[in-house]
Amino acid sequence: MAAFVHFLGLCFLGLLVAVPWGAIAADEDPLQDVCVADPNAQVKVNGFVCKAMPNASDFVSPLLRKAENTNNKLGSSVTVAGAANFPGLNTQGLSFARIDYAPGGVVPPHNHPRASEVLFVMAGTLRVGFVSSDGNSTLFTNTLYPGDLTVFSRGLVHFIINVGDSQAFSLSGLDSQNLGASLLPTVLFASNPTIGDDVLGKAFNLPQKEIDMIKAALKG
Template structure:
């Protein structure tokens, strides 16, 4: 009886792991139908007889994103919203542009691992492991270098140089999601209580109020 229970428990764990990422394909493709009134985990498929090459196409990734913002960076994300044919394929692409000393703040992708390749410039990148260690792994990347950020872990990219930098990232989900840590903590709507944030970050409430005002 115990052996039978153990077998079922292991089977359940294996099954839960198998469905813990974007679903596998059961057909050649499933072009997203954004006009459907049906809500599913992803998008409803359009009739494959109506498929056309444009459903698998995007143009414009050669154009630099606007980095004239407070952090000096821009992400051009190509998800299923831009390429309907990505639906159920479990992959996304992004172009990352950095002004000199530009930063993509610490953030996570709750549904995807990210692999980044530097095309131009120099980037200082890193990620932090989960509790209890919170170990930081960092690397300075140059043109042609590649770095991986494991799914769900907090990571960042910073332009070390005095010139613009460009990178391309692939992510293992058609909709990886992004949680910018500063925005998620200090820019919520409605705001998190300054009493809670003051205690969590060991700051006085005036500092917390100032930080919240930035977002």
């Protein structure tokens, strides 16, 4: 019996090594052809309740047709089409995004806890990068041109900046209908309620005056 239990344990460990854990963390597979989201449903589930009578328009979205205003402090604008605003995506495990950039515009360091991202450059010159989570914090960075693709793995911190002298835009496909996004500056210095200044001071070796300046800058 002990030998059999030991054998089962080895089989289980083998499974742990063989199974792609990123796939386990992904959205569940759909169990039917379509499940158009009903955002007005009173019942709340992990996703959206299916609409009783879908129609053809539920499977089309104009959300990404036009460039959005980049006249802001970051010089960028992100438009995401997910199940919440594109009901036909419900249960498909997909989202799509358009990002517009002014010259010098940036999407600050952030991560998506539930999605990997493939980014395709449509116009302009972008510098992108992500940081490994293996303990070495290795930065992988590249300069991209129209027609180039890059990938950001699920959960890894990444950034994008327009390094050209004209407007740029890119399109991204993500493997979750509700990808989530944690912008590091906001998460760390502008959470609600805020992380204690004693914690931030120790973590970043910052005096109180500089913590106050960072928080004020993010609010302004």
